[in-house]
Amino acid sequence: MHTMWKGTISFGLVNIPVKLHSATENKDIKLRNLHKECQSPVQYEKTCPVCDKEVTNDDIVKGFEYTKNKFVILEDEDLEQLKEAKDDKSVEIVDFVKLEEIDPIYFDRSYYLSPNDGGGKAYSLLRQALEETGKIGLAKITIRSKEHLAVVRIYKNTLVMETIHYPDEVRAVGEVPNVPEEDNIVEKELETAKMLIDQLTTEFEPEKYTDEYRTALLDLIEQKKEGKEVATAKEPEKPDNVTDLMEALEKSLNKTKKGKGGTRKKKTTTGQKKKTTASTQKKKSG
Known part of the structure; x- marks a missing residue:
């Protein structure tokens, strides 16, 4: 299983070296866009x-649009300073809570945690302590420059870290339209x-639950x-390099040839001017 992150779990004075592995994978079937005429993959350019x-990537800078067509430009140096200010190699458990206190709407992505070198005993200690207390760890972690809130819990004898949304990332239920305020339910309908x-x-x-569309699509492809x-x-x-060279030469x-066209005037030297003048005068006197 691919290791995507290495660091430590810390709570109190205890530090457990761990590795992070993605616990889920996207099984969506990716279809490419092809040119209908020749069935070649279509390429998309940044313009x-x-x-x-x-x-190109060298021509691109980051910008935050704070109002329509108004941007605050953020240089790479600015973002690097923010990254350096954060310790992105620690799962810092700040509190312990009960799992049932967290509504599933907060959960985002799941990751397996495995002990790194020398961390087996401390890993087992945290796992057993969580199991016997029935608690989960509420932690903070930085992944790819983004700070996440997360929980550390047990799943089938393995520690799992699940990132969860911050409260301001969960939209207020009051914004959901057309939700009825009162129940006008007939008792018989409710019992049924x-x-x-x-x-x-x-x-x-x-x-026993499968993605029927994905299965049918795979069958169709086969x-x-x-x-x-x-x-x-x-x-x-x-x-062809030879063809390119000939085209360039042509x-x-x-x-x-165009540069030597009739638009260019022939230069006349001073000597030629004198001969022309003398010849003209001789013709006139004769």
Whole structure:
């Protein structure tokens, strides 16, 4: 399992060296956009709409839009100073709480925690202490320059860290439109609904739930592969250096010819001017 972060779990004076591993993975099937004519993958370029040209990463700076078309520019040095000010290698447990006190709406992403070198005993100590007290650790951690609130708990004998949203990141329920204030429910309807819930109540077995759309899409892809309904992207033509050289020479030659066109006046030397004047005078006297 890939290690995405190394650091320590700290609570009080205890420090546990740990590794962080992503506990979940995105199983979405990614489809590429192809050019219908030749089935080649479409490329997207970063362009500036004002300058009408492509920009590279070196041409890009970070900016915060505080009002329409008004930006505060943040240099890389500014962001680096903020990163250096934070200790991004520690899961600092600041409080211990009960899991049921946190509503699931706060939970974001899950990560497995494994002990790093020399951290096995302290890891086991924290795991058993959490299990016997029925508590979870409320912690702070910085991942990729972003400070997260997180909880540390036990999942199947393994410590799990789950990032959770800050309170100001959870939208107020009062903003949800068309929520009825009062219940106008008929008792018989309520009893029927409760009976239906009782009939459908079971133990949670996650293995029996599958993504039916993803399964059907994979089956369709396999059927098309077996039926040879596949497209092969054409390789872009590689430029021929000889052809390029000839084109460059021809363009240079044409440019030179244009430069020598009739628009240029022929230069006349001083000697030539004198001969022309003398010849003209001789004709007049004759």
